[in-house]
Amino acid sequence: MMNSYDSAFLVLISACGLLTWQQYHKKNETSPDEKALTQLNAVTPRAKAEASQFTRLFLAVYSLVMASDWLQGPYVYSLYKDQFGLQERIVGLLFVTGFLSGAISGYFVGQFADKHGRRTACLIFCVTYSVSCFSTLVPSLPVLFFGRVFGGLSTSVMYSAFESWMVTEFHKRRIDQAGTSLSSMFGIMTTLNSIVAILSGVFSEWLVEVTHTKRAPFMASAGLLTIAFWIIWAYWSENYGDSHDVDPNPANLTPQLPPAQSILKTIITDKRILTLGLASCFFEGSMYLFVFFWTPALKAASNASTLSLPLGMIFASFMASVMLGSLLFNLLISKYQLLSPSRLLTIIFAMASSSLLTPLLTRNECLTFWSFCVFELCVGMYWPSVGYLKGRFVEDGVRARVYGMLRIPLNVFVVVALGVMREGEAYRNAVFLKREDRTLSVDGGVEKAGLSPVMELGAKSA
Secondary structure (H helix, E strand, C coil): CCCHHHHHHHHHHHHHHHHHHHHHHHHHCCCHHHHHHHHHHCCCHHHHHHHHHHHHHHHHHHHHHHHHHHCCHHHHHHHHHHHCCCCHHHHHHHHHHHHHHHHHHHHHHHHHHHHHCHHHHHHHHHHHHHHHHHHHHCCCHHHHHHHHHHHHHHHHHHCCHHHHHHHHHHHHCCHHHHCCCHHHHHHHHHHHHHHHHHHHHHHHHHHHHHHCCCCHHHHHHHHHHHHHHHHHHHHCCCCCCCHHHCCCCHHHCCCCCCCHHHHHHHHHHCHHHHHHHHHHHHHHHHHHHHHHHHHHHHHHHHCCCHHHCCHHHHHHHHHHHHHHHHHHHHHHHHHCCCCCHHHHHHHHHHHHHHHCCHHHHCCCHHHHHHHHHHHHHHHHHHHHHHHHHHHHHCCHHHHHHHHHHHHHHHHHHHHHHHHCCCCCHHHHHHHHCEECCCEEEEECCCEEEECCCEECCHHHHC
């Protein structure tokens, strides 16, 4: 008999299918202006083929990398808490270790990627993240903390090197002239990421049921990373910081990167980048805290044990919500052009804030679950919005370093939040309590984006 979570997943995935069909139908209806623009650009078959090959190679690796991460998603907390029997505070310290590692390595991985190559950094990611996965085979605290250090390092690389490689290659190969815009590329990435996450959630639950161990998804992740390593090694070209302005011969390539003070000054003085950094810090910080607390929050609302909750199906529903958000982004931005990405962020932050108030107002399991789905829908709209704006505002030559440094305050924020963790429902309620903050300019003082609400963790959690 189908339970409520299975029904919710079917509703969400049906909505995604409807929007996908609508966008495909809309895509086939080319307007006269678009036809004239295509003829004006005179895109050659070779240019289209090169753009298609680039897109396939990147999205193949991107899907494998994201799948390796999403496979672990539903069971990170449950593995530590339920299978290994660790106290919630120890679990929190493991999470803190990962984010602290990400904060410390945030700048250095970007510097390494810009200097030694983004492709090289992506290859190293596949190795370090595999090490983090294999650390779960040994239920020893030193080994688990060691694995979280490598996990935090790997996350910094994942969110800086891969996107930096893609955006730089996109500009260098002039993919936009072949009919693919950067905003649509980010929209495709987010939609594909959601599909991969849905499949990963269902597959991870099946793996756990078959193997009777929550280590299985982590081992599957290592296998996907091995495949991604091979594709990157065999098919990706290398790019560096400022590589589009120097000798294209790698033997003569010695990029002269600006010092750290110059990068930091760029971030601070450019209001657009600074605002994006602050918005990313608070919103993505909320996301990571949500990853840690959604399982116990639903457990408390349902008055059931964590083991009785279909974590994989719930996670798949959340990812279907993310996919629905990315499809809505494509409709609002790419198709109908109703909103700019910066204005859309204002709506996203307001919706996300409201959705996380529900666990404070009710202990109803169904309402709590659907409020979390709304939050994940906001996440689906957030990623392509911020990805497009960063791709527009940050120069290719220092992209990986800037992306890495923008993640430092995010990791510090999460470290502080988890560092004051307490056992029990009262503390978890404090995590979902958020306040509205002031509005900052995102686009040169013309378009406004609301700064993401900040977690109220200090005095309330004491």
